[in-house]
Structure formats: C-alpha cells, structure tokens
Amino acid sequence: MSRLLPAPRAGSIAARLFYSAVLWSSAILFVAGLVFSTLYRHGAFDAFDARLGVYLRALVADVATPGDDSRLGPGQLGEPQFELTLSGWYWQITRLDSEKPEIRSSRSLFAARLPRLPDQAASLGPGGSRRGFVVGPDDARLRMVERVIDVGDQGRFLIQVAAAIDEVERDITRFKLELAITFVLLALALIGSTILQLRYGLSPLRLLQDGVAAIRRGEAEKLDGDYSTDLAPLAGELNLLVAANREVIDRARTQVGNLAHALKTPLSVILNEAAADETPLAGKVREQAAVMRDQVTYYLDRARAAARAQAIGSVADVQPVLKGLARTFDKIYRDRNVSFIVEAAGDLRFMGEKQDLEEMIGNLADNAGKWARREVRLSAALESRDGPGSRPVLTLVVDDDGPGLPEASRAEVMRRGQRLDETKPGSGLGLSIVTDLAALYGGSLSLEDNAAGGLRAVLRLPAVS
Numbered sequence: 001m002s003r004l005l006p007a008p009r010a011g012s013i014a015a016r017l018f019y020s021a022v023l024w025s026s027a028i029l030f031v032a033g034l035v036f037s038t039l040y041r042h043g044a045f046d047a048f049d050a051r052l053g054v055y056l057r058a059l060v061a062d063v064a065t066p067g068d069d070s071r072l073g074p075g076q077l078g079e080p081q082f083e084l085t086l087s088g089w090y091w092q093i094t095r096l097d098s099e100k101p102e103i104r105s106s107r108s109l110f111a112a113r114l115p116r117l118p119d120q121a122a123s124l125g126p127g128g129s130r131r132g133f134v135v136g137p138d139d140a141r142l143r144m145v146e147r148v149i150d151v152g153d154q155g156r157f158l159i160q161v162a163a164a165i166d167e168v169e170r171d172i173t174r175f176k177l178e179l180a181i182t183f184v185l186l187a188l189a190l191i192g193s194t195i196l197q198l199r200y201g202l203s204p205l206r207l208l209q210d211g212v213a214a215i216r217r218g219e220a221e222k223l224d225g226d227y228s229t230d231l232a233p234l235a236g237e238l239n240l241l242v243a244a245n246r247e248v249i250d251r252a253r254t255q256v257g258n259l260a261h262a263l264k265t266p267l268s269v270i271l272n273e274a275a276a277d278e279t280p281l282a283g284k285v286r287e288q289a290a291v292m293r294d295q296v297t298y299y300l301d302r303a304r305a306a307a308r309a310q311a312i313g314s315v316a317d318v319q320p321v322l323k324g325l326a327r328t329f330d331k332i333y334r335d336r337n338v339s340f341i342v343e344a345a346g347d348l349r350f351m352g353e354k355q356d357l358e359e360m361i362g363n364l365a366d367n368a369g370k371w372a373r374r375e376v377r378l379s380a381a382l383e384s385r386d387g388p389g390s391r392p393v394l395t396l397v398v399d400d401d402g403p404g405l406p407e408a409s410r411a412e413v414m415r416r417g418q419r420l421d422e423t424k425p426g427s428g429l430g431l432s433i434v435t436d437l438a439a440l441y442g443g444s445l446s447l448e449d450n451a452a453g454g455l456r457a458v459l460r461l462p463a464v465s
Contacts, residue, residue: 013205014198021194029183029190040175044168045143049131052145055079055161056129059091060149063157081163082106086137088164090114096148096156112137114160117146133165140164204228208235215242263296315464316354318394319344322378325362329376333369340365344380349464350394352441357461360434364398364457367431371402371455382463393443394463400454410447434459 055077081089085108092114095102103113117132124130129147136142144162151157204227214220222239267289274285319342326340333340350357361378368376377399382392405413414431434457435445443461450456 014202017198018194022191025187025190025194029187033179033183036179037172037176040179041172044172045165048143048163048165048168049145052131052143052161052163053129055091056145056147056159059093059159059161060147063093063149063154063159064151082108084108085110086112088140088142088166090136090142090160090162092160092162094158094160096158098155109137114142114144114162116158116160117144134162136162136164143168204231211235212238267293267296314351314353316350316352316357317346318348318350318357318380318396319346321350321354321357321361322380325358325365326378328362329365329369332366333372337374338369338372339375340369341375341377342379343377345382348380348382348394351462351464356437356441360437360459360461361396361398363431363434364396364459368398368400368402368455368457372400374401376400383460392463394461396459396461398457398459399450399452401452402454404449404453405447405455414445414447 058077077091079089081087082091083106087108090106090109092103092105092109094104105113114136115134117130117134129145131143131145134142134144141164142162143165144160146158146160148156148158207225208223208227208231211220211223211225215222222242223235227235270289271286271293274282274289276282322342322344326342329338329340365376365378377397379397379399381395381397383395384392414435431445438445438459438461441461443459445460446458448456448458
C-alpha cells in the first residue's frame with residue numbers, strides 16, 4: 001500500500017478496519033449469493049411447473065369432455081417433444097376405477113410407464129394438483145405434476161405430466177456462475193473502495209504521526225497544519241504537553257544551577273581556609289572537601305542530564321561531536337603521540353542533548369587516551385532493530401591499542417569512584433558517569449576486547465531514524 005496506508009500490522013487501526021470490512025463484506029455477499037441462487041431456483045421450478053400445469057389442464061379438459069371424438073391427437077398439446085421417443089417430455093392418463101387400469105400415454109413414453117408421486121415428496125399446486133420429483137425412463141430425474149379427477153359415470157382418472165429438468169438445472173448452474181463472477185467483481189470493488197476510504201480517512205492520523213515524529217527528531221517545536229475536527233483537539237493537547245515538558249525541563253535546569261552555586265561557594269571557602277593551615281586537621285578537611293566537591297559535581301551533572309533526557313525533541317549530530325572531541329584530545333595527548341581517528345557517517349543523529357553525548361564520548365575517549373600506545377579509534381553506526389515499534393540504535397565504539405582490561409575487572413571499573421591504577425589521573429567517576437547517562441536515555445555501556453588486544457567500549461544510545 002501507499003505511504004498513507006502502510007501494510008496493516010496486527011492490532012493496528014488500519015488492519016482492524018480493513019479486515020473487518022473485508023470479513024463483513026464477504027459474509028454479506030456470501031449470504032446474498034445463497035439467497036439469490038435459492039430464489040432463482042424456486043422461481044425457475046415455479047415457471048417450469050406453470051408450463052407443465054398448462055399441459056395438465058389441457059389433458060384434464062380433454063378427459064372431462066364427453067365423447068370419444070374429443071380425445072387429444074398427436075401434436076395437439078403444442079409440444080413436439082411429446083411425440084419423440086424417450087425425449088424427456090411425457091404425459092400419461094390412467095383410469096383408476098376399473099379392475100384393470102386403462103392407461104393412455106404420449107408416444108414419447110414408448111413402452112415405459114410413469115410412476116406416481118410419493119405422498120411425502122409431493123407438494124400441492126393450484127387446482128388440487130400435486131408436484132414433485134420422480135425417476136422416469138432411462139433413470140432420468142423428472143419434474144412431475146399430477147391430478148386426480150372424477151368425471152362421474154366416465155370414471156376417475158389420474159392425469160400426469162412430466163419432463164426432464166436438465167434444461168432447468170443448466171439454467172440454474174449458469175445463473176450461479178454468473179452470480180459468482182458478479183459478486184467476486186463486486187467484492188474486489190468493495191475491497192478497492194475500502195482501501196481508498198482508509199487512505200483518505202486515516203491520512204489525518206498519518207499527518208499527526210509525521211508531526212510528532214518531526215518534534216521527536218528536533219525538526220519542529222510544535223504540531224503545525226490543519227487537522228480534522230476530530231484530531232484538532234488532540235493536536236492541541238499534544239502541543240500543550242510539549243510546551244509543559246519544556247517548561248518543566250527549564251525549571252529543573254534553573255533549580256539545579258541554583259543548587260550548584262549554593263553548594264560550590266561554601267565548599268570553595270572551606271578549601272581556601274584549609275589551604276592556609278598545615279595542620280593534619282586542615283589536611284583532612286581539604287581531602288574531604290575535595291571529595292564533597294566531586295560528589296556534588298557528579299550528582300548535579302546527573303540531575304541535569306536526567307532533566308535533559310526527559311526533554312522532547314532534543315537531537316544532536318554525531319559526526320561533528322566526534323570530530324570536535326578528536327581534535328581536542330589530539331592536542332591533550334600530543335606529547336605521547338596518540339592520535340584519535342573518527343569513522344562515522346554524516347547522517348547519524350543522537351536522540352538527546354549534545355552536551356550529554358559530548359560528556360559520554362569524552363569520558364570514554366579520555367579513558368582510552370590514557371592507556372593507548374599510538375591511536376584511539378572513534379566509530380559510530382546505526383543498528384536496526386526488528387519488531388513492531390522498534391527504533392534504531394546508535395552504536396558508538398571507542399577502541400584503543402593499549403594493554404586491555406581483564407574481564408574480571410570490567411564490572412569493578414564501571415562502579416562509581418573505582419580506579420585500578422592510581423598513577424593515572426582522574427577521579428574514577430568517568431565510566432560511572434557514562435553508564436548513568438546512557439541508562440537515563442535507555443541505552444547501555446559494555447566493555448569488550450578488540451582485535452588489537454586493547455579495550456573496546458561499546459555505547460548504545462537511541463538514534464533518530
């Protein structure tokens with residue numbers, strides 16, 4: 001189907017509407033076909049019975065007329081089939097009140113005789129006649145009408161007219177075939193009209209989906225466009241929700257910033273006062289104040305990141321961030337001749353704040369630069385996920401050619417404040433910060449071995465498709 005009507009998925013509105021319309025249309029057409037074919041069959045046999053009834057009345061009139069001169073001669077019924085041997089059209093008159101029944105019949109019967117209608121298989125027709133089906137000469141199935149008349153002194157007679165139903169059955173079969181072809185074409189037309197109705201009826205939903213996706217990708221700040229009267233209130237509520245989200249995020253950032261200033265100033269005073277004293281107590285105060293400063297910075301950064309992660313519509317381009325960090329770390333590790341190489345396509349985008357992406361990659365790149373011998377490789381790729389509602393994942397990989405890290409130590413270094421080598425600079429918070437930030441965005445961080453024997457840090461984050 002087209003973009004306005006994607007292939008229906010199980011449980012989707014389009015699928016429910018489409019399959020329910022097809023199901024009910026098929027059921028209605030099937031029942032209508034049965035009704036029409038049944039009505040046509042009854043009508044065809046009623047018309048056939050009426051034709052046989054005309055011949056029956058002619059025979060009744062002939063028998064009821066006194067005198068032998070009135071007996072019907074060959075061809076007087078107006079149906080040549082009665083004169084052809086075993087043609088399938090027969091009449092028979094049987095006198096019932098004589099010891100030996102007198103039988104007179106059409107030439108078409110030849111030496112055969114017509115059976116009587118079984119009582120349970122016959123139905124009453126006009127004028128007291130009965131009608132039904134019998135097996136006649138050559139085991140052919142015949143439609144028969146019969147009537148018993150009493151003409152007084154002339155006697156009681158059973159008058160029967162029968163004819164093969166092959167022609168009627170062929171007409172009914174042809175009608176059913178034509179009806180089936182007509183209904184199949186009608187079903188196809190109904191399916192086509194259903195598809196058009198879904199395309200037209202669900203197009204406002206598709207427009208709304210595109211608008212929400214544009215906000216999520218950071219391409220728009222609110223839903224714009226003309227929506228139908230049914231969806232306009234929903235679009236308005238979504239715009240209010242986006243605006244409220246941004247307001248909450250701005251208020252949270254302001255509160256976190258105020259708290260940062262309120263805590264850092266007293267800590268700076270404590271550190272300055274302790275620096276002027278060389279006593280053991282002053283040294284302990286300096287040590288613990290530094291720890292407090294690191295912890296305050298860590299948790300304030302985490303609070304800021306949590307607020308940013310909940311923001312709607314934040315998007316960052318990946319390649320410029322990686323290249324900017326590579327240039328920065330090239331200068332930092334110039335004395336050790338460690339180079340930073342970037343491998344990333346230009347269309348990759350992270351669904352989140354740029355500064356959070358810079359902090360996560362920066363911590364990983366800094367950690368890799370401390371242990372690398374010659375180079376650190378920063379690469380990024382888009383990983384597709386299968387399944388309904390699945391979104392692509394941005395996979396960021398930081399490889400170094402250093403000594404690597406034993407698997408048993410990897411979980412330890414990712415805990416907050418853990419450092420395996422005190423000779424290397426740092427607070428031990430870098431990998432913990434990356435892990436926490438990634439978790440806030442629904443991502444993850446894992447440490448693996450790479451082909452060069454060094455450490456590979458794999459960061460998975462939500463991406464913009």
